[in-house]
Amino acid sequence: MxxxxxxxxxxxxxxxxxxxxxxxxxxxxxxxxxxxxxxxxxxxxxxxxxxxxxxxxxxxxxxxxxxxxxxxxxxxxxxxxxxxTTFSSYELDTFLLWQNQNGQIALFYWVTSAALGIIGLRLGERTAQRFLPPDIPN
Incomplete structure (x- = not known):
């Protein structure tokens, strides 16, 4: 095996x-x-x-x-x-894009990942809140 x-x-x-x-x-x-x-x-x-x-x-x-x-x-x-940590993989991907002369793409990936990560977190929070009983504070 x-x-x-x-x-x-x-x-x-x-x-x-x-x-x-x-x-x-x-x-x-x-x-x-x-x-x-x-x-x-x-x-x-x-x-x-x-x-x-x-x-x-x-x-x-x-x-x-x-x-x-x-x-x-x-x-x-x-x-x-x-x-x-997945942060290390995220930074490695950004670094490799940058190292391969793709500075604009690296910057786009870096900023977009961080921004969409926060947005995804917020959307997940809001989705979970819909399943909570109304007497539990948000």
Missing amino acids: FSNPIWRTPMAIGLGAIVGAVSRYGVVTVCQSQWGLGFPWGTLIVNISGCYVMGFVVVFFLNEAIRIHPDLYVMITTGFLGSY
């Missing part, structure tokens, strides 16, 4: 995702206990550290400074970082 990439690759991603999600929870929880809930320090730290790790992994391993198995690569990038 583990010799077949049809099973092995999703398992690697899933294992990385478990570690990433638990790590995110840990960082956010520690930050909230240290600094309270007034500012999302935990999320900020997770997003910035995730971008740092994504940048390091992509450059270090794709330039073959050290050869790693493709399943280990996706375990780290798609699995761990994908559940730790």
Whole structure:
């Protein structure tokens, strides 16, 4: 079963995702206990550290400074970082567009993703409110 990439690759991603999600929870929880809930320090730290790790992994391993198995690569990038933060993938996509001489497209993607993310969040909030009993405040 583990010799077949049809099973092995999703398992690697899933294992990385478990570690990433638990790590995110840990960082956010520690930050909230240290600094309270007034500012999302935990999320900020997770997003910035995730971008740092994504940048390091992509450059270090794709330039073959050290050869790693493709399943280990996706375990780290798609699995761990994908559940730790999707912000790192978003920034990597923006960076790659920019690096490939697509500055206008990179800027459009960066701004549009952030703006549509906020709009999507607001639409989800409003949709959920429609299902709440009327006596629960919005």
